[in-house]
Amino acid sequence: MNLYLRLAWLLLHTRRRPRTLLWGTTVSSFRVLPSDLDALGHMNNAKYLMFMDLGRLDQMFRTGLWKFSTARGWYSVVATQTIRYRRSLKPWQKFELHTRVIGFDEKAMYIESRFLQRGELAAHAVAQVRFLRKRGGDVAPEEVREVMPEAPELVLPEWVDSWARAVRSAD
Numbered sequence: 554m555n556l557y558l559r560l561a562w563l564l565l566h567t568r569r570r571p572r573t574l575l576w577g578t579t580v581s582s583f584r585v586l587p588s589d590l591d592a593l594g595h596m597n598n599a600k601y602l603m604f605m606d607l608g609r610l611d612q613m614f615r616t617g618l619w620k621f622s623t624a625r626g627w628y629s630v631v632a633t634q635t636i637r638y639r640r641s642l643k644p645w646q647k648f649e650l651h652t653r654v655i656g657f658d659e660k661a662m663y664i665e666s667r668f669l670q671r672g673e674l675a676a677h678a679v680a681q682v683r684f685l686r687k688r689g690g691d692v693a694p695e696e697v698r699e700v701m702p703e704a705p706e707l708v709l710p711e712w713v714d715s716w717a718r719a720v721r722s723a724d
Contacts, residue, residue: 555588556603563607567614575616575701578653581608585646595641601676602634605666608652609682612664621700626687632661633720636678646670655679656709657694660721663713679713681720 563581573579583604591597613619613629622628642648651667661681668676684692709717 556606559583559603559607560610563611564614567611570615572617573612573615574703575612575618575654576703576705576707578651579608579612579615581611581650581652583607583648583650585642585644585648587644589642590644595643598636598638601636601638601668601678604650604668605634605652605678605680606631608650608666609664609680612652612654616701618697618701622684622697627684627692628687629682629684632681632683633717634678634680635716636666636676638676640670640673640675642668642670642675648675654707655713656707657698658709658714658717660691660694661717662694662697663709663717679716681717 581604585596589596589600609629610619613622648668648670651665651669653665655663655665657663661683664680664682666676666678666680667674668678684694684697686692
């Protein structure tokens with residue numbers, strides 16, 4: 554099943570699922586299909602990134618951030634991401650994708666994705682997400698924070714802050 558079929562499936566199910574705050578964790582369930590496999594018989598590395606996209610979309614729809622940002626002419630892009638694989642996901646296995654915002658810095662929002670199979674961590678990733686204006690220019694992270702209710706003071710984990718600074722210094 555390709556990205557668009559999974560996206561359609563996700564959109565149908567997202568409407569039935571409870572709304573949540575951007576600061577909470579959204580959980581999306583999936584199954585590893587044969588089209589997700591690489592030559593070694595486990596989920597292809599690129600598919601993890603695809604599922605992360607779906608998890609972030611689920612989060613945006615269920616929190617209302619999608620509706621709010623599109624109404625203002627904003628859209629989000631992944632500026633950079635990092636992922637650590639711990640266990641293989643094999644054909645037909647069910648897994649859950651846990652998605653949550655872990656913090657902001659002066660340029661971006663950071664979203665964590667955790668792939669769990671039977672409660673065991675299979676992969677852990679962090680994406681640096683920026684919002685842009687369709688007419689051009691950046692949306693400051695403060696603007697994103699201001700639009701969501703009950704925004705807690707999120708402090709980036711030290712390793713994420715160090716990673717983000719290191720990635721920026723490579724530019």
